[in-house]
Amino acid sequence: GKQGYPYFMAKEIDEQPTCIRRILSNYLVNNDIEFGFGGTLDDALKNFNRICIVACGTALHAGIMGAQLFKKWTGINVDTEMASEFIYSDTTVGPDTLFIAVSQSGETIDTLEALRKAKEAGALCLAILNVRGSSISRVADYTLYTDAGPEIAVASTKAYTTQMLMFYMLALKSGLVRGTITEEYFEEATSNLRKIPDAMAEVIGQKDAIHKLAKEVITASDLFMIGRGLDYTVLMEGALKLKEISYIHSEAYAAGELKHGPIALISEGTPVIAAVTQTHLISKALSNVKEIRARGANVVLIAKNELKADFSDEYHVIGLPDLDDEYMSFPEIVALQIYSYYVSADKGLDVDKPRNLAKVVTVE
Ligand code: F6R
Secondary structure (H helix, E strand, C coil): CCCCCCCHHHHHHHHHHHHHHHHHHHHEECCEECCCHHHHHHHHHHHCCEEEEEECHHHHHHHHHHHHHHHHHHCCEEEEEEHHHHCCCCCCCCCCEEEEEEECCCCCHHHHHHHHHHHHCCCEEEEEECCCCCHHHHHCCEEEECCCCCCCCCCCCHHHHHHHHHHHHHHHHHHHHHCCCCHHHHHHHHHHHHHHHHHHHHHHCCHHHHHHHHHCCCCCCEEEEEECCHHHHHHHHHHHHHHHHHCCEEEEEEHHHHHHCHHHHCCCCCEEEEECCCHHHHHHHHHHHHHHHHCCCEEEEEEEHHHHHHHCCCCEEEEECCCCHHHCHHHHHHHHHHHHHHHHHHCCCCCCCCCCCCCCCCCC
16 A cells, blocks of 8 residues: 555655665675676676667666666667667667666566567577566566566656666676776775665655745746756656656756757746756756856756755755765656656646556557
């Protein structure tokens, strides 16, 4: 049941620190990351020079994060594709490819068909799934389970963050076995992973402040989310959350792309969420924020707590716990989930069952 929560989504958002802790305690063994399978998956991670990641919706957003992390920590060539496009497109996937399918349910027909196609082409197939014994697990060569428990709300929350964590662990382990990151870097990384549950819990503790900001957009028809680097990747998922449960049109834009078109959509009062958690990109990201503010946008900044004071005179700020930049995606998405949740709930919508959507999509 909902255990006293008004909606499953609220409960599932709050469960995330526990879900992340569970995965960490299963996979972080003596400061190493162990996937089991007698080390054969580690060998695959060491030897493949090509990865292809395929999924739909939220799971695809986790995959896009995974691709960035593999590139960052291993330099491997990674493609990500929507399952629905992958099935009918020309593909270069073959025996040299590690193919990764991501799915909460393990039953999404497009993702299943994509996996079958990759397997037929000779790729080694890894699945990241939540539901045990699902159809996709029966086709994959290896399955990693996120074990987040049943996700009832149509809008995915804990499935996304646990899928993301799997990619962090896969990319870090790959970097270690391939020698593209040092042991010291790896240790520093695992100590960051261990801080994620508390960081997420801290954001959950700021619910009321986030709720207050969400109230300001319930009558909006459009909302834009802008950021660079990993922020942009997280915002794609944030924008999907908001649109699917609040019915506000929301889009994520890479901040640097704004002036190539989308900035034409900004006018007096347009709500914009700008994420600026990536230290090396912050001055660039802020200059984009100033541009849209000059055009009248109502900006909410998402920034690390250490910078909150610098910005609070000029902007509404959602402050996030100060993890190393690479790990900010976890507290950041929690803030956006909570924000979307309150917009939907305050509009009086059925948060758990948004119109036109099904939890599992079994038709192409
Ligand atoms: C969005 C959402 C969907 C699913 C997508 C894939 O909140 O839940 O976008 O992520 O339909 O579903 P799975 O992961 O079951 O393959």
